[in-house]
Amino acid sequence: MKKPVQNRSKATRSRLISVATELIKKNGYEALRVEDVVTGAGVAKGTFFSHFKDKDALMELCIGTRIDAILDQVETKLKPKDVTDLVDGLLPLLNFMTCERYVFDVILRYSGAAAVEEIGAIAMTFDRQGKVLADWLADGPFRNDVSSQLLADGVQAFLIQAMALKFCALHNSQSTVEILVPYLEAWLNPKTVV
Amino acid sequence: MKKPVQNRSKATRSRLISVATELIKKNGYEALRVEDVVTGAGVAKGTFFSHFKDKDALMELCIGTRIDAILDQVETKLKPKDVTDLVDGLLPLLNFMTCERYVFDVILRYSGAAAVEEIGAIAMTFDRQGKVLADWLADGPFRNDVSSQLLADGVQAFLIQAMALKFCALHNSQSTVEILVPYLEAWLNPKTVV
DNA sequence: GATAAAAAGTGACCGCGGTCAATACCTAAT
């Protein structure tokens, strides 16, 4: 006898999410405590973990939602006419992803390397980002010897590289954009054939 | 009145490290518990944390040491004559870095994105890896429109991308090498000029 | 050797994520 999900369950879940969102807005992602979320939502600790596999699952949801919202904006932009333009279009994404070291770590952990069992919220946004990029790069003023999907994947790899360097002791004087542009120039507009 | 580091301190530290190494050899990295290390070394918990900032610091040391040893071997290899050859040379490194999901996570966290205060052991190995790569790629059968250092950085970015995909739900059917080769081909041997 | 100051080590304690057997609550069938 299989019974459907009860309304109170949905209510509890959405209360947990909205309390979490509120707390994050106030104190940032890293400072979020499960205990504060459950107290705020007026439920016991165990309830939290019957709604989310672990704290990371909630984190993924919150961060994923946020990235999705940013992608909504980014997506409306016109195809970039050069590398600087491209980076410009991605800036909102970059800024959010590097807003906290902790956020970047979570994103890294769940970007490509999502749990093997199922595709998480963050991995989804990377997929979506890949599609937006592939669309931007197709039939544009960039190299065309490889598929636009491969080009897009490469851009993502360099994005991550550049963001990582932002948090690095050696390179944190340069901005992410400064680091990124030469990479992408070399990737998207190679100047020699071997 | 400043006094030098005592011998027993050094002895304790090296005992902690060797016990940890032993435990890792037996049970893997993820399973390592600080409590087991201190019990094995015959010291109190607090002692551990007066030798290492946190558990990650020990982890970094162990993983860093391991990578360094692998780099010793890798370094002796001849300059690669093509992409396949290059990937082949890097294989020992790839294999270790993806031996455990946990290991890959730690490496990611401390690779470029080392603590801002000081450069950790893993970040050092990435630096070294970058130099080896730059040496391999200089004056080789690869593109020469950009510096070999930039080429090397790019290879590292693609390495991470490919390793991340290995743990990904969507791509884990392909081997890391299979994923990597087309990327590097496109990066190191672009076939068109725009 | 006695003394003082610094280094090294101790272990009870805390914070916080996560578990699980027990309980409360719903809803469909009678």
Place this chain on the structure above:
DNA sequence: ATTAGGTATTGACCGCGGTCACTTTTTATC
């Protein structure tokens, strides 16, 4: 209205990383 069988929630409890006021040991100085 009662009951049965599932869903949802509870909160005491655990594991494990990390802290800190305190004790023990070493070493320099007289």
